[in-house]
Amino acid sequence: MRGLSVLSTFACAGLAQALSWSATPFNPAAFPLAVKTPYLSTWLPQGAGAALNDAWPTFWTGQITGWAGFVKVDGKAYSFLGAPAVSGATFTKAVQKSTSFTSTQSTFVFSAGPVDLTVSFLSPIEPTDLVKQSIPFSYMTVSAASTDGASHTVQVYSDISAEWASGDNGLTVNWSTDTSNSILTHKVQLANQAAFSEVNDHSQYGSAYYSTPNSVGATYQTGGDATVRAQFINNGKLPNSQDTNFRAINNNWPVFALAHDLGSISSKTTPVIFSVGHVRDPAIRYIVAGGGVQLRSSYFWSQYSSVPTLISAFLGDYNNALSRAQAFDSKVQSDASKISADYAAIVALSIRQSLGSTEITISKNSDGSWNTNDVIVFMKEISSDGNVNTVDVIFPAWPVLLYTNPALGKYLLEGLFRYQASGQYPNKWSVHDLGGSYPNATGHNDGKDEAMPVEESGNMLIMALSYAQKTGDLAHLKTYTALLEQWTSFLVSDSLIPANQISTDDFAGPLANQTNLAIKGIIGIGAMAEIEKLLGNASKAANYSSIATSYVSQWQKYATSSDGKHLTLSYGNSASWGLSYNLFADKLLKLNLFPASIYQMRTSSFIHSSFTHLGTFAETAWYKTVQQPYGVPLDTRHTYTKSDWQIWTAGIVTDTSLRDFFITSVKKWVSDGLSSQPFGDWYETTNGSPQGFRARPVVGGHLGALIL
C-alpha cells in the first residue's frame, strides 16, 4: 500500500509559481478531500505542492488514509489518486493540470492521454438541514472527456484501505461487501471494537464505508493492495470477488475496490460517483443530571434506520447535493468577495474544516423512538487537544455558525448549559469544556478542567446574547438565567483586575492583568446588561450596564501605555502590547462599551506597523518590533500570531488598507508552501512557518469580518 510517496517535485519552499498546474484561488497547505466529522477528515497535504497522484491522502494528523484511483484510457493505465506502487503492473501518472477549491469542493483536472479527467471531492455543507449535515459521508466524482474529438474507451477505478477504520495499522479488521439495492458497498471495521475510544485521534469503533452505484459495468473486489490494483491495471475491471482472510490493516494491506467501465466516450461523461464515510453509533457519551451518562446518536438516524438506506439516499441525492453546494459556494463567494478576493479564498478554505469538527446528535425517548427535540451539537477541539465543546474554541468558531445557521450555535451551547445547570460542576465560573477526550462528554465534576475563568465566562455570555440578538429566540436566556448571572457576578469581581491566569492563547502562558482578557470580561458584563433588558429586568440591566461602563473607564487608565499611544499586553507594562481582538465582541453585540478613540488608537498603531512594513511610513522604534512579513504578532512575548485573531482585528479596524494587510497576511501564510497541514491558525509572522495547531474548528472565526 505504501510504496512510493513522492512528496514533492519542487525543491524550494514556496510558491505558486513553482507549481506545474494552475491553482484557483491558490494552492493551500492541504486540500480538504473528505472532511465531515472529527473522524471523517481526509486531506491532500501540499507543502510546496503535491498533485493528487503525488502523495497519499492523510487523516488530519498526517497519518495516511489510503485512497487510490486509476483510469484506463484505450487500454493504457494512469493513476490519478494516491501514491501506490504496484508490482506486476505498469501505469503512468496522469498529469495534473489544475486545482481549485470552494467552500464545499476540491477539484483536480488531469490529462490522461487523449482524455481529460475531472476528479471532484464534495463534502456537503448543509447547515440548515440537520439530517443532511449530520451524515458522516463525502462524495468523490470522476468524469472524463475526450480532448481530441475522437472516441476513447475509459474505465475508472478507486479503492480505500482499512486505514480509514483505525489509528493503529497493526490491528485486525474484518470486512464485507453488500451488492443489494443497486449499490456496491464495502464495509470495513476493527474486529475488536473499542467503544468511544481513540488511537492517534482515529475512532476505534464504528465502520468505514466505500460505495458506488451498481450501474452497468460496475465491478468490485477486496484483497491485498498490489493484487487488486494490478487486477484493474491489467484488465480494466474487477472480478467481483471477496478476500475473507481477515487480517491486520498493514498485513498485505487489504483494499476495498470499485470500478466502472464507461465504454467508449467522446464528450464529457456524467460523473462516476463514489461515497466514503465513517459511522459510529452511539456517537457521544454525555453526562446528565445525577452523574448518569446518556448515549447520543447522529441526527440522521431519525430519518434512516440503517446505513445501507442512508448510503442509497446519499448517492441518489448527488445531483441535488451538487446544486445546493454550488448555490452555497456562490453565496459565500459573493458575500466574502465584497471584502476581497483573498478574503473569499480564506473563507472558502475554512468552512469545511470548521463544521467538520462537529457532530449533530439526538437522544432517544423512553419508548426507544428518536427525540429530535433534544438536539446537542458536539465539537472536537482537534489538534491542540481532544476536548469536547471547548468554550474558547466554539467562541472563535462562532462566526461560521452565525453565518450558516445560528441554531447550530445554540445546540453547541446547549450541552454546556445543561451540564452546568445540573449543578455537578463545582466552580463559580464557566467550565472550559464538556470532557477531556472526545467523544466522552462526561464533564468535569472535580472542577479540574483547564481553568480559563474570565475567558470562558465572558465567552458564554457573549455567545448567549449574540444568538438571541441574531434570532430573537430567548429560550436559553430564560432557562439558564441563574447560570448567566452567576458568571456575571464572577466577572464583576474578577475581570477588571484579572488574576494571574491563562486566556484562550494558553500556549503563551499565564499572566496577571491581561488587557485583552479584561476586555472580554467587561464585555461579558455588558452583554448581561443586554440580556437582562431582553428578559425585562430593567433594574438589573441598569446595574450591569453601569458596572461595565465604569470598568471601561478604569480599564483605560490601567491598560494604556504611559505615552498614550497604544494598549498594553498587561497593565503597567508600557513596553508591551498585543492584538486586542476581544474588542470584536463589542462590535458584534453592538454594545459600544469601548470608546471610538480606543479603536482609532489601535488602528493608528497598526497602520504605523503595517505601513512601516510596506516601507511608506515613518518608523517608530516601538512598531519596528512588531512589523513582520506574515502579519502582526499576537503580542510582545513572541513573534507568532493567530490567523483567527488577525481576521477579527481586521474586522474592527477602521482603515481598509490595514484590514487588507491582515487578510493578505493570513492568505500568504496558508499558501506559502511551508505547511502541509490542514489550515493552521497558529503560525510564525517572521517567516510564515507553522506552529503546532492544525485542522482546528477555530478557522470558522475567519468569517468574522463577514458577519459584522
Ligand SMILES: *[C@@H]1O[C@H](CO)[C@@H](O)[C@H](O)[C@H]1NC(C)=O
Ligand atoms: C467483524 O467484527 C465485528 C466487530 O467489529 C463483528 O461484530 C462481526 O461479527 C465481525 N464479522 C465477521 C465476519 O467476523
Ligand SMILES: *[C@@H]1O[C@H](CO)[C@@H](O)[C@H](O)[C@H]1NC(C)=O
Ligand atoms: C471514553 O470513555 C470510555 C469508557 O470509560 C473509555 O473506554 C474510552 O477509552 C474513552 N475514550 C477516550 C477517547 O478517552
Ligand SMILES: *[C@@H]1O[C@H](CO)[C@@H](O)[C@H](O)[C@H]1NC(C)=O
Ligand atoms: C449589581 O450587581 C452586582 C454583581 O452581581 C451585585 O453585587 C450588586 O449587589 C448589584 N447592585 C444592585 C444595586 O443591584
Ligand SMILES: *[C@@H]1O[C@H](CO)[C@@H](O)[C@H](O)[C@H]1NC(C)=O
Ligand atoms: C494588577 O493591576 C492592578 C491595577 O494596576 C495592580 O494594583 C495590581 O498590583 C496588578 N497585579 C499584578 C499581579 O501585577
Ligand SMILES: *[C@@H]1O[C@H](CO)[C@@H](O)[C@H](O)[C@H]1NC(C)=O
Ligand atoms: C429584577 O431582579 C430583581 C433581583 O432579583 C428582582 O427583585 C426584581 O423583581 C426583578 N424585576 C423584574 C421586573 O423581574
